[in-house]
Structure formats: structure tokens, C-alpha cells
Amino acid sequence: MSEVEAMSEDLDYPVHPRPAAEPARSSRPAVASLVPGLALVLALAVAGTAVGRMFPLVGGPVAGIVLGVLLAALKRPGARWGPGIGFASTWVLRVSVVVLGSQLSLAQMVQVGAGSIPVMTGSLVVCLAAAYGIGRWLGIVGDLRTLIGVGTGVCGASAIAATAPVIGAAGAEVAYAVSTIFLFNVAAVLTFPLLGHLLGMSQHSFGLFAGTAVNDTSSVVAAATSYGRTAADYAVVVKLTRSLMIIPICLGLAWLVRRRDREAAEATARPRPRVVELVPVFLIGFLLMATANSLGFIPAAAHHGLGELSVFLITVALSATGLSTDLAALRRTGPRPLVLGACLWAVVSATSLALQFLTGSL
DSSP: OOHHHHHHHHSSSOOOOOOTTOHHHHHHHHHHHHHHHHHHHHHHHHHHHHHHHHSTTTOHHHHHHHHHHHHHHHSOOOGGGHHHHHHIIIIIHHHHHHHHGGGOOTTHHHHHOGGGHHHHHHHHHHHHHHHHHHHHHHTOOHHHHHHHHHIIIIIHHHHHHHHHHHHTOOHHHHHHHHHHHHHHHHHHHHHHHHHHHHHTOOHHHHHHHHHHHOOSHHHHHHHHHTTOHHHHHHHHHHHHHHHTTHHHHHHHHHHHHHHHHHHHHHHHTOOOOOGGGSSOHHHHHHHHHHHHHHTTOSOHHHHHHHHHHHHHHHHHHHHHHHHTOOHHHHHHHOSHHHHHHHHHHHHHHHHHHHHHHHHTOO
């Protein structure tokens, strides 16, 4: 299947390739066709970024996807907007994942301390296993339960954005997963400090709890800061270290998806994917950026700017995803993904506390 055909299946808007016989004449019209949709998506992303700065707990990516869904519900964009929206929800998303790699560094593992690693990895493994088991029991489709699982277990909307193109998730699934994660981020910010005081947790133990059990970085900061500055500083380091787990998760998912494709190709006598196709190119770029940052090749002065760029590109991509989401399809999905999100939130919270108790951190 070609890239253009794959894009057509993932989006509500058909993308028709021009005949190969006239390549010289097709490039300019093809680029021009992207302008209306990209302009609309950029406007939504700017608005979403502004909302995210006014309400940091919400964040730009969540605001962007909500604005996109609401606009699509009021008036669905016509065909002329489709190419630009499709480009933003696929190619811009992939570029955002590459830039996201610049924010990850293996040096963070040293800062967080060896005693905290079992709590982080244990919570993540339990979360992913619960997402698979509870999600299947609830009858939730594989891609949606995967997105909710990685969003809860790793780093919220950023993990969902990184995972979605790897598994080829539909726009409606991305929108539902991001919305679910956001709801439980808010719940964590409101309830975790109270729980910490009730349990008499130290600044260090609460920082570890918030860093492992709250999904999004802004929510981690909000929850931990209300508990204390020391807790906030440690929670951020734990959270950034936890974000590194998206690397092996994306690699593992890419291998599973490609293996499934190879098995399907063998069953239908289609050509098997080549070895170089087993890992998506954008994921290789993501790994190279993370490696460059770990080795110190990315200047410290550039980190903030690249971080802002990554968040904005994710906001652009998720705004486009919102525009291509059918609100009626979300309603038909029902409340089961929310139930899964609630279960995973409770499981991760309980696992983090239990592992701290077992390792003597609590």
C-alpha cells in the first residue's frame, strides 16, 4: 500500500495521487492544495497554544484537539481543506515526534537514582498489562486501548502523539485517548496532594508518586508544586526519566505492527515488507535526536526552543486530528474507554504506592 493510500484510509478526507505521467506539472498544484487546510490548522494551533498558556493544566495539545473537534462538529470542513488537514495530521505529527526526541536524555536516569527505577518501570509494566487485559475485557479495540495505556503509563498526550503514527491509529481514537488522559490528569492534580498528606508522605516519596502516577508533565508540576518545592523538583526529574520509556515502547510496537503486516502479506501472497521498513523513518529520527541529546550534541541553550517547537507541532497535528474526527463516532464508542482510563489511573496509583512501600521509599 502506498503512503498516499495509507493516508486516505486513516483520514476522513480522500487523498488522490496524480498520475505518474505528469510529475513536473503536479508538484505546484499539490503544494497549493495544502494551503487552505494548513492555514486553518495553524490558526487552531495558535488558539490552542494561547488557551494552553492561560490554563497550563489544559495545555496546548489538548486545547488544540478540543477546538478541532468542536469546529468539526459545528461545520465539517469541505474537500478543499482536506489535503492540508491530512498533511498536518500525518507528516507534521511525524516531524513533531522527531523533535520530541531532543527533550530526552539517558543522563536523566542517573539523576533520578537507582532506587526509583523499580517504581517507574514496575508501574509502567503493570499499566500496559492492565490496559491490554482490562481493555480486552471491556471490548475496546486494540489501537484505542494501546493509546490509553501508553498515555497513562508514560507521558500523556506526547506519548499518544508518538505512538499513534507507529500503530496507524485513527483520528477518533487519538481524540478519545487524549480526552480521557486529560480528565484523569485533572483528577490527579485535585486528589493526589490530599492523599499524600493523608498518608504522611515525605517530599521525596510524594515527588516519586507524582512523577510515576500522573500522566502529563504540566499536571505533574501542578500536583507536586502544591505539595512542596522539593517534591516538585524531584517529580519533574522522575517524569522526564519516565518519558524515556516511550523509546522501547515505540520500537516494540513498530516491530509488532510490521510482523503483523508480514504475516498478512504471506497470507495474501503480497510482497513482504523489506527489513528497512520494519522501523518507521520518523522513529529512527526520534532515536537519533534522543541519542544526540544524550551525547551532548544538542546545546543546552537550544533545549527550551526545541521543547516549545515540539509542543507546538504536536498541537498542530492534534488540531488537525480534531478537525478530522467524527463526533458522532466518539459518541458511538460509548463510555468504555473512560472506564478503562479510570481503571488504569487507579492501577498505576496503587502500584506506585505499593512499590514504594516494598522498596522502602514510602
